[in-house]
Amino acid sequence: MDEQNLILRLQAGERRALEEIIQGYTHYLTAVAARALGNAPSREDLEEVVSDAFLALWRFRDKLEPGRSLRPFLAVTARNLAYSKLRSRRETEEIPNHLPDNRPGPEEMAEQQALHRHLRQLVEEMEEPDRTLFLCYYFQEQPLHQAADALGLNESTAKTRLARGRQRLKIALSGKGGSYVQSHS
Amino acid sequence: MSSHIHELWDDLELQLLYPELNPDDIARRVSAALDQDNELPPAQAEPRKTPMKRSITSIVLFAAVLALMAGSVLAVAYRSGVLELFFPKGDTSQVEPYVQTALDTAENEDYRLRVDSCLYDGQNVYAVVTVEALNDQAAEDLMSNKVIAESHREMWGEDMVNRLLESGSTGPETFHCNFGDYYNEEESDVPMSVGGMGSKELPNPDDHSRSWQIDIQFGSYQGLQEQPLNFWVDFMGKDCAVDIPLDNMAEPIRLTPNEEVTYNPYTGYKGILKEFILTPTSFSVTVEPLEKPDSTYHTTLADQGEDCFFLRMKDGTILTRMQLGAFNDQFDTVVDLSQVQSIIYGYTEFPADGSPSFPADLPETLYPFTCTEIILEGTHFFRFPVEELCQKLGADYQWDEDTQTATAAYRGVTLTMTAGESCYQMNGETVELLFETRYDKTDPDYQAFPEYITLEDGVLTAPVTVLDHWSLNYIPLHTADNELAGQMLVIP
Numbered sequence: 001m002d003e004q005n006l007i008l009r010l011q012a013g014e015r016r017a018l019e020e021i022i023q024g025y026t027h028y029l030t031a032v033a034a035r036a037l038g039n040a041p042s043r044e045d046l047e048e049v050v051s052d053a054f055l056a057l058w059r060f061r062d063k064l065e066p067g068r069s070l071r072p073f074l075a076v077t078a079r080n081l082a083y084s085k086l087r088s089r090r091e092t093e094e095i096p097n098h099l100p101d102n103r104p105g106p107e108e109m110a111e112q113q114a115l116h117r118h119l120r121q122l123v124e125e126m127e128e129p130d131r132t133l134f135l136c137y138y139f140q141e142q143p144l145h146q147a148a149d150a151l152g153l154n155e156s157t158a159k160t161r162l163a164r165g166r167q168r169l170k171i172a173l174s175g176k177g178g179s180y181v182q183s184h185s
Numbered sequence: 186m187s188s189h190i191h192e193l194w195d196d197l198e199l200q201l202l203y204p205e206l207n208p209d210d211i212a213r214r215v216s217a218a219l220d221q222d223n224e225l226p227p228a229q230a231e232p233r234k235t236p237m238k239r240s241i242t243s244i245v246l247f248a249a250v251l252a253l254m255a256g257s258v259l260a261v262a263y264r265s266g267v268l269e270l271f272f273p274k275g276d277t278s279q280v281e282p283y284v285q286t287a288l289d290t291a292e293n294e295d296y297r298l299r300v301d302s303c304l305y306d307g308q309n310v311y312a313v314v315t316v317e318a319l320n321d322q323a324a325e326d327l328m329s330n331k332v333i334a335e336s337h338r339e340m341w342g343e344d345m346v347n348r349l350l351e352s353g354s355t356g357p358e359t360f361h362c363n364f365g366d367y368y369n370e371e372e373s374d375v376p377m378s379v380g381g382m383g384s385k386e387l388p389n390p391d392d393h394s395r396s397w398q399i400d401i402q403f404g405s406y407q408g409l410q411e412q413p414l415n416f417w418v419d420f421m422g423k424d425c426a427v428d429i430p431l432d433n434m435a436e437p438i439r440l441t442p443n444e445e446v447t448y449n450p451y452t453g454y455k456g457i458l459k460e461f462i463l464t465p466t467s468f469s470v471t472v473e474p475l476e477k478p479d480s481t482y483h484t485t486l487a488d489q490g491e492d493c494f495f496l497r498m499k500d501g502t503i504l505t506r507m508q509l510g511a512f513n514d515q516f517d518t519v520v521d522l523s524q525v526q527s528i529i530y531g532y533t534e535f536p537a538d539g540s541p542s543f544p545a546d547l548p549e550t551l552y553p554f555t556c557t558e559i560i561l562e563g564t565h566f567f568r569f570p571v572e573e574l575c576q577k578l579g580a581d582y583q584w585d586e587d588t589q590t591a592t593a594a595y596r597g598v599t600l601t602m603t604a605g606e607s608c609y610q611m612n613g614e615t616v617e618l619l620f621e622t623r624y625d626k627t628d629p630d631y632q633a634f635p636e637y638i639t640l641e642d643g644v645l646t647a648p649v650t651v652l653d654h655w656s657l658n659y660i661p662l663h664t665a666d667n668e669l670a671g672q673m674l675v676i677p
Contacts, residue, residue, distance in 0.1 A: 018215065019216075026208035026211050030188065030203065042204075051214045055218055075340060080363075083423070112202065115199060136342070166196050170197055173199075
């Protein structure tokens with residue numbers, strides 16, 4: 001995405017520019033919102049926070065500076081919206097006596113979170129450039145070419161590194177908790 | 186386009202931590218909301234609140250994102266309160282009763298966060314905060330900047346971590362507050378005000394503590410609030426937030442004229458002035474434009490001519506917005522509201538006591554005007570023709586052909602500039618002309634280049650930074666195609 005151009009088009013009132021930004025940033029903002037909301041957030045909550053972040057971008061577009069990346073603004077907006085949602089929920093909603101049907105129970109949730117923490121730890125322990133490549137591509141949801149460029153790799157090499165890295169992670173995770181993977185697959 | 190992390194979880198046969206959203210669904214939802222916005226009765230354009238002004242001489246923050254990264258630590262150790270730090274010049278006695286000290290603290294096993302002093306003016310919080318380490322390891326992590334650097338890893342990546350470790354600077358994710366709780370429900374259904382937060386590090390109080398001056402801007406007037414503002418540092422977490430009270434502030438001057446005014450004297454755009462709030466340290470304006478500006482209004486930066494206002498003091502003095510230091514809605518000096526006779530907005534004068542308004546009678550040289558701006562090709566070295574500017578400003582200007590020296594005086598500041606020199610004199614004191622690529626000298630991209638007073642084809646030119654001594658704002662105007670126009674908008 002040519003962000004400078006997108007910002008200028010946004011400021012000119014072009015909704016198509018906003019749609020392009022939505023396509024490029026939805027998954028990243030979902031990750032940000034999910035971290036902020038915590039504990040298996042619902043689809044509805046995530047959609048609301050992510051949508052509101054893009055609405056905020058549109059409504060305050062005149063104050064954007066074309067030379068700056070949209071990523072930090074969108075991320076912080078999404079996080080603030082998520083916190084506001086949490087705060088308003090604590091103040092107004094009663095704690096339900098039962099969980100929604102499709103949500104995991106506390107024990108299962110704890111198991112999943114432990115496994116995901118282990119995944120993150122394994123990624124952090126990777127050697128460079130794989131570590132940064134994985135963080136940028138998977139956890140920051142950056143486009144492959146952007147993650148590759150930042151590391152001085154071509155896309156083909158980056159893809160190969162990702163594939164090999166995933167293979168190693170699979171082995172490491174099944175070695176650590178083969179039962180986790182098998183029982184939940 | 187599918188989510189990368191969901192692909193990874195799928196490949197690793199892990200259960201999802203959260204559902205994958207479909208960008209098309211989000212786009213439809215956003216589009217529906219915007220369509221609903223457009224269906225609302227066209228009550229003119231949306232009412233304008235005081236915008237955050239862009240300026241090449243001010244660092245403007247937006248939402249919680251654009252935190253100042255200036256981390257300069259002064260050589261002399263001292264402890265100062267908010268007034269000395271934020272309003273170093275002039276008489277601050279008007280607001281001293283509203284400064285609060287020895288406020289809230291919060292701590293975890295490693296750190297204690299403390300608000301040392303703060304001042305609230307209805308739309309800005311000025312504060313001094315300190316983080317104190319509570320054990321040796323925490324002290325090492327704090328004083329080496331490791332704890333701040335590491336807190337940026339997830340959002341900003343390895344490069345930012347390394348940069349913060351090297352520079353010792355406070356990064357953009359260090360400070361947070363609950364902006365989202367302060368918004369006008371009637372005007373926005375987005376729970377976030379257009380605000381910002383800035384920080385500047387102060388000398389360390391001791392060998393296990395660090396202090397900062399914090400500037401929190403709500404972006405619009407909030408007034409007295411029962412609910413305190415929550416403030417926290419990222420590496421301590423939101424559970425260790427401290428309360429900054431918002432229930433004590435100086436009474437502002439509040440005018441609600443509902444009269445037609447010229448809200449941008451540069452373009453001539455008119456609107457209805459709904460409200461003007463003047464606090465000792467800031468201002469807030471609400472104007473309903475009578476017509477929507479043309480599509481190039483923001484691209485060309487013509488919008489920088491908005492909110493041109495003046496204060497007529499009881500002793501006859503006229504203070505311009507720039508003399509108050511208000512590049513955005515904050516002043517850098519404290520105004521004694523009891524001495525304000527009237528507020529002039531655009532070309533209309535509104536007495537502070539609420540009596541009827543009348544046409545203002547101010548010299549045209551106090552209003553925004555354009556001046557030639559010279560941009561050296563391929564660079565961002567902005568220069569201006571000294572005589573042309575002085576003429577339009579109404580400044581005293583004298584040229585000595587023998588010494589090739591111009592002497593120009595305005596607002597009590599005399600500038601002496603000699604062709605060919607890389608310095609000038611300001612009230613007799615020599616100032617080196619240096620173009621710095623970064624504010625922060627510890628920034629790895631920092632570079633400094635000498636600049637010169639030049640005489641070309643009989644025209645003396647100087648770098649625009651010289652104009653800072655005259656409390657002017659100077660905006661590089663752009664064309665409709667977003668190219669530099671070769672003109673600057675000067676705001677006296």
